[in-house]
Amino acid sequence: MIPIGLIQSTAVTLMDKAAIEIPDDYLGGLRQAAAVEDGDLSSFVLQAMLENYEAAKEDRRAMCGDTGCPRWYVKMANEATVEGGPVALEAALRRATAEATNGVPLRPNRVHPLWRTDHDNNVGINAPEIEFAFEPDGDWIDLTTVHKGGLFGTDYRMLFPSDGIEGIKRFYLDSLVAFGKRGLSCQPAIIGIGLGGSKDTCMVLGKRAACLRTVGDRNPDPGIAKLEEEFKDLGNSIGMGAMGFVGKSMVIDCHIEVGYCHTGGMQMSVHAFCLSSRRACARIHSDGRVEYRTDPNWFTPYQRRETVEWPATQPSRKSA
Amino acid sequence: MASHPAFKKVRLKTEPSADDLRALSIGDVVYLDGTVYTAREGVYKRVIEEGHPLPLDLPAESGANFHCSPAATIRPDGSFNIGAVTATASFRFSKWIGEWLDKSGAKLILGKGGMSSADYKKHFVPHGAIYLTTVGYGTGALLGRGVSGVKSVHWRDELGLAQAMWVIGVENFGPFIVESDLDGNSLFERENAKIAAGLAKVYEGTRPAVLKRYGETDDRSDEVI
Numbered sequence: 392m393i394p395i396g397l398i399q400s401t402a403v404t405l406m407d408k409a410a411i412e413i414p415d416d417y418l419g420g421l422r423q424a425a426a427v428e429d430g431d432l433s434s435f436v437l438q439a440m441l442e443n444y445e446a447a448k449e450d451r452r453a454m455c456g457d458t459g460c461p462r463w464y465v466k467m468a469n470e471a472t473v474e475g476g477p478v479a480l481e482a483a484l485r486r487a488t489a490e491a492t493n494g495v496p497l498r499p500n501r502v503h504p505l506w507r508t509d510h511d512n513n514v515g516i517n518a519p520e521i522e523f524a525f526e527p528d529g530d531w532i533d534l535t536t537v538h539k540g541g542l543f544g545t546d547y548r549m550l551f552p553s554d555g556i557e558g559i560k561r562f563y564l565d566s567l568v569a570f571g572k573r574g575l576s577c578q579p580a581i582i583g584i585g586l587g588g589s590k591d592t593c594m595v596l597g598k599r600a601a602c603l604r605t606v607g608d609r610n611p612d613p614g615i616a617k618l619e620e621e622f623k624d625l626g627n628s629i630g631m632g633a634m635g636f637v638g639k640s641m642v643i644d645c646h647i648e649v650g651y652c653h654t655g656g657m658q659m660s661v662h663a664f665c666l667s668s669r670r671a672c673a674r675i676h677s678d679g680r681v682e683y684r685t686d687p688n689w690f691t692p693y694q695r696r697e698t699v700e701w702p703a704t705q706p707s708r709k710s711a
Numbered sequence: 712m713a714s715h716p717a718f719k720k721v722r723l724k725t726e727p728s729a730d731d732l733r734a735l736s737i738g739d740v741v742y743l744d745g746t747v748y749t750a751r752e753g754v755y756k757r758v759i760e761e762g763h764p765l766p767l768d769l770p771a772e773s774g775a776n777f778h779c780s781p782a783a784t785i786r787p788d789g790s791f792n793i794g795a796v797t798a799t800a801s802f803r804f805s806k807w808i809g810e811w812l813d814k815s816g817a818k819l820i821l822g823k824g825g826m827s828s829a830d831y832k833k834h835f836v837p838h839g840a841i842y843l844t845t846v847g848y849g850t851g852a853l854l855g856r857g858v859s860g861v862k863s864v865h866w867r868d869e870l871g872l873a874q875a876m877w878v879i880g881v882e883n884f885g886p887f888i889v890e891s892d893l894d895g896n897s898l899f900e901r902e903n904a905k906i907a908a909g910l911a912k913v914y915e916g917t918r919p920a921v922l923k924r925y926g927e928t929d930d931r932s933d934e935v936i
């Protein structure tokens with residue numbers, strides 16, 4: 392049984408880490424981009440970003456004043472139990488969000504969409520989002536918080552099989568250029584693409600591809616992995632860099648996740664995880680150990696399974 | 712860094728003279744000293760649409776309007792805890808900016824992403840004002856270091872923490888980049904034009920989507936197929 396107090400205190404620490412510490416994988420990617428950037432204004436911006444991460448860590452202040460929308464991803468191993476059950480768990484995460492908003496401090500961004508009611512704590516109706524997934528074997532729970540920034544940089548489009556790769560590329564470029572101008576999406580960013588699923592699944596997959604995978608990680612499907620590489624290079628060949636200035640650093644990495652979709656469709660979503668790629672994770676074990684990390688390791692073989700049974704005994708695909 | 716040209720770096724007062732501003736070119740890097748205040752849609756609506764008087768003496772107290780909500784809290788004892796400050800996208804405030812420049816006498820608009828050169832020419836140029844963009848834009852921690860203290864917060868109850876008017880003392884506050892000059896030229900638009908010239912080549916081998924989107928033009932006879 393995992394004590395609820397430990398979950399709440401770990402969650403507060405995660406909020407703090409996400410807001411202040413840039414994950415190493417993104418930092419490494421940004422340094423590489425800075426090393427090859429030859430646009431003078433873009434270079435200046437990247438240099439300022441690198442200094443900003445240092446300042447944030449040194450002063451323990453948020454790296455960006457816009458907190459974005461803090462949200463939670465919770466993964467429970469099959470044998471894990473939480474003191475008080477899932478309702479207590481949700482309450483702990485809401486409390487941690489409110490507490491950290493005041494403590495770090497973070498910007499209270501969340502308001503009612505119509506009445507603009509603001510509780511000054513990033514908590515409200517359906518906020519923060521708390522999403523759950525499960526994993527076979529084990530008695531731990533993984534908490535991940537992401538403070539996804541950006542009113543810009545995300546888009547959805549219903550494509551069809553006849554749109555093909557040319558259509559996918561087109562929408563990808565359209566999204567990058569549209570939100571890259573003037574740097575609205577705060578590039579260079581990790582770009583996540585969702586393909587297929589239903590409309591909502593497509594958005595969820597793309598957002599998770601952007602926020603829950605690390606720089607350098609590749610999809611296990613070799614065809615998709617190749618597309619990820621190709622799209623990364625394509626994005627960096629637009630001629631646009633940080634803040635929309637002339638340059639070549641738009642995309643720190645590109646991740647694609649897929650879901651089976653309606654036979655007539657090919658949904659696509661694009662998501663930019665901005666310069667402040669705020670994610671932090673911890674595994675809380677039943678024996679009370681807490682391990683912090685920055686790789687959510689969300690997309691396990693189990694999460695990407697395509698068979699009826701798990702472990703897979705035989706492929707579920709019908710023969711042609 | 713593959714190349715690291717020296718940018719012109721300027722320290723500027725938050726109530727600059729016309730000569731100070733005349734000396735700036737788009738692309739220059741600026742650090743500010745003095746007092747800035749936050750005002751965005753909440754404040755604009757209150758002052759311009761609802762006619763409330765300004766809660767402080769502008770531009771005497773500050774000539775610099777920051778499109779921003781700080782990551783800050785007000786402690787129970789009334790003191791402030793301000794961490795990072797990051798700008799918010801300014802293009803959304805286009806409909807209020809002319810009247811705001813009139814009422815506030817602001818000479819510097821600070822924010823994210825700039826506004827259009829049409830806005831600059833119509834509103835900024837006649838008021839002798841320029842636009843400074845934050846850098847990054849997520850350089851909230853660097854900007855936070857330039858904050859010497861919160862001087863006051865107005866309309867906290869009426870507008871909430873994020874939309875309230877924060878009056879902030881600043882020292883070596885930056886970096887900012889000069890986005891528009893006194894003639895209304897825009898750095899972003901200059902860069903957009905350079906990039907657009909190469910886009911046709913990047914788009915080779917792509918196709919527009921077979922299903923269009925209705926409502927993005929005013930032509931009601933449009934179809935989506």
Ligand code: SF4
Pocket residue numbers: 455456457458459539540541542576577665666667797798847848849
């Ligand atoms: S998009 Fe990211 S870096 Fe940019 S202002 Fe928002 S949170 Fe900050």
